[in-house]
Amino acid sequence: MSGSGVELTHRAMAMLRAVAAGRAEMSCSCEPDLFVDGFACCDQMTAHALAHGGYVRPAADGAVGRVPAELTEAGRAALEITLAA
Structure with missing residues (x-):
């Protein structure tokens, strides 16, 4: 899967x-x-690509510094596809 131009290695x-x-x-x-x-x-580089590709995001909107990361809908879908395979 490469939803937003990100190769999911x-x-x-x-x-x-x-x-x-x-x-x-x-x-x-x-x-x-x-x-x-x-x-x-x-x-x-891959971390940046996952964030920019819409697979992960900060769990807190408008936060500063380091915060927990969370999957987006696209990230959850990518994991579900690999679990189903």
């Missing part, structure tokens, strides 16, 4: 699973960084 799907499990935070910025289990994600 195995790494991208693992990042989505971490967000779904409540293990991820993201920075509230124009280039949002992803943190999993308190550590900066090793592939921020």
